[in-house]
Amino acid sequence: LLLSKKLKKNFFEMDKYIEKELGKKISILFKEKGEKFFREYEEKTTLKILEKKNIIISMGGGAFLNKNIRSEVLKNHLSFWLKWNSEILINRIKKNPKRPIAFNSTKNELIDMIKKRSNFYSKAMYKINCNNYTKTEIIRKILKIYEDNKIKN
Secondary structure (H helix, E strand, O other): OHHHHHHOOEEEEHHHHHHHHHOOOHHHHHHHHHHHHHHHHHHHHHHHHHOOOOEEEEOOOOHHHOHHHHHHHHHHOOOEEEEOOHHHHHHHHHOOOOOOOOOOOOHHHHHHHHHHHHHHHOOOOEEEEOOOOOHHHHHHHHHHHHHHHHHHO
């Protein structure tokens, strides 16, 4: 959100956007309709939003695993992997009941999931190791990359 304000672009946090569109929390959607329903809806909705201009999207943890979403992002958009160490991620996940796959997982299951997902996230154009940076510093790094790309294109 802070980045979108600095760049004067519309911001879409896809999980919140989907929750608003469907009128239910993702954890409820998973329980009532299953992960398959959610992932199909997530793909359709994310691809639709990616057609817009002047936007910044924050995707849920599973979105970039989707081949169609990943392909569209990598072909036509700047992509950033905000990389954190596993311990930080595990602490965040365990505190957040909104993450239906991860919330009830063991620490070893979470470590395994982080490793598997990292294989996909690492395909992003840019990786920022965030462990030792504040939000402001992370945004500054993204802005620098963004500005450098504007100059090149």
